Amino acid sequence: MLNNQRVRNAGKQTGNAIRDGIFGLVPETVSEIVALYGNLWGNACISPTLVEIIRLRLARKVDCPLCKSVRFDVPKANGLTEDRLELVEDDYELNPLSEREKCAIALTDAFLDFPVRVSEELANRLLKQFNETELAWVLLTLMHFNLTSRIQISLGGTPAGSLPIVEIPTSITTE
Amino acid sequence: MSNAVADASLDLDVYLSKTGEAAENLGRLWLAIWRQSYVPASTLELCRLTLARLHGSEGDMACQNEYLPDGALPPEKRHAVLSGQAVTDSIFSHAEIAALQLAEIFWIDPAGIDDGVANQVKSSFGEEGLLLLCEALGCFDSRIRASLCLRGLGSLTGNDGGQAC
Numbered sequence: 011m012l013n014n015q016r017v018r019n020a021g022k023q024t025g026n027a028i029r030d031g032i033f034g035l036v037p038e039t040v041s042e043i044v045a046l047y048g049n050l051w052g053n054a055c056i057s058p059t060l061v062e063i064i065r066l067r068l069a070r071k072v073d074c075p076l077c078k079s080v081r082f083d084v085p086k087a088n089g090l091t092e093d094r095l096e097l098v099e100d101d102y103e104l105n106p107l108s109e110r111e112k113c114a115i116a117l118t119d120a121f122l123d124f125p126v127r128v129s130e131e132l133a134n135r136l137l138k139q140f141n142e143t144e145l146a147w148v149l150l151t152l153m154h155f156n157l158t159s160r161i162q163i164s165l166g167g168t169p170a171g172s173l174p175i176v177e178i179p180t181s182i183t184t185e
Numbered sequence: 186m187s188n189a190v191a192d193a194s195l196d197l198d199v200y201l202s203k204t205g206e207a208a209e210n211l212g213r214l215w216l217a218i219w220r221q222s223y224v225p226a227s228t229l230e231l232c233r234l235t236l237a238r239l240h241g242s243e244g245d246m247a248c249q250n251e252y253l254p255d256g257a258l259p260p261e262k263r264h265a266v267l268s269g270q271a272v273t274d275s276i277f278s279h280a281e282i283a284a285l286q287l288a289e290i291f292w293i294d295p296a297g298i299d300d301g302v303a304n305q306v307k308s309s310f311g312e313e314g315l316l317l318l319c320e321a322l323g324c325f326d327s328r329i330r331a332s333l334c335l336r337g338l339g340s341l342t343g344n345d346g347g348q349a350c
Contacts, residue, residue: 017315035313035316036316039214039218049204049210053206120337121331125241126240126329126330126334128334128338129337146201146208147203152327153327153330153331154327156330157324158323163296165316
């Protein structure tokens with residue numbers, strides 16, 4: 011349990027970090043949250059690398075210390091390196107990321123902005139890079155990690171300062 | 186998954202259905218949030234309307250939520266939330282005011298939620314209710330944001346995002 015954590019962990023020993031942590035307190039919803047993790051890491055028609063880039067951009071923008079420190083193993087196995095993730099910062103448009111990655115980051119920023127707005131220019135860029143099914147997955151990725159990051163910040167305790175980077179197997183969130 | 190949308194072709198859920206099973210997970214999560222017993226659906230609806238107002242999402246402010254039992258939300262409460270009076274208005278219970286305060290801070294900056302606000306929600310709805318309320322707020326926020334993004338993509342995809350409720 012982290013400092014200042016506002017709800018207790020479920021206290022189960024299933025081996026699934028989501029079920030055993032705070033989310034496990036509400037059994038009516040936890041299975042769908044776990045299943046969403048599973049689908050995002052296992053069934054999305056966008057690459058795990060892109061899912062991780064979106065997740066990390068969102069974590070950095072909403073400033074979730076825990077989310078920023080976590081690295082999942084599946085995107086790493088997909089070839090994503092820490093050096094590449096360092097490019098997902100505010101001057102990302104100037105960095106050697108692919109246009110597809112830059113578009114996904116730009117949509118993440120638009121999703122989090124106030125007011126939420128996708129400009130015509132960004133819409134045109136996105137539709138050159140993604141078909142509608144892929145865009146639906148990008149939006150679903152944003153929705154899921156926006157949900158989990160904001161809950162983590164609200165309830166999960168906020169450690170002081172930045173946390174060390176920790177690689178975790180996706181299986182502990184999906185099975 | 187939802188809802189009282191006039192034209193389902195414009196609905197967020199129709200768009201997300203391209204993700205198959207993942208959209209079904211999201212749909213079941215949405216349903217579970219409205220059907221659980223920790224926080225009344227009428228309180229959740231007040232919070233959903235609050236986020237719709239804060240986002241300036243006209244469609245979400247206007248839509249009728251089919252998961253809300255008939256008469257569960259008095260029109261004056263709906264009007265008060267949509268006009269931004271809620272937190273100080275005497276027509277709301279302490280529990281509703283606690284939930285609405287949490288909703289506003291959750292939207293502005295979740296790191297700004299202090300122990301006082303969290304404890305007020307916990308004393309009204311319990312620890313599980315606090316978690317459930319945050320899950321609901323996360324769902325509302327994510328759905329409204331996604332729907333607004335789809336509106337921006339709409340002129341090019343033929344989908345205007347509709348509304349997220």
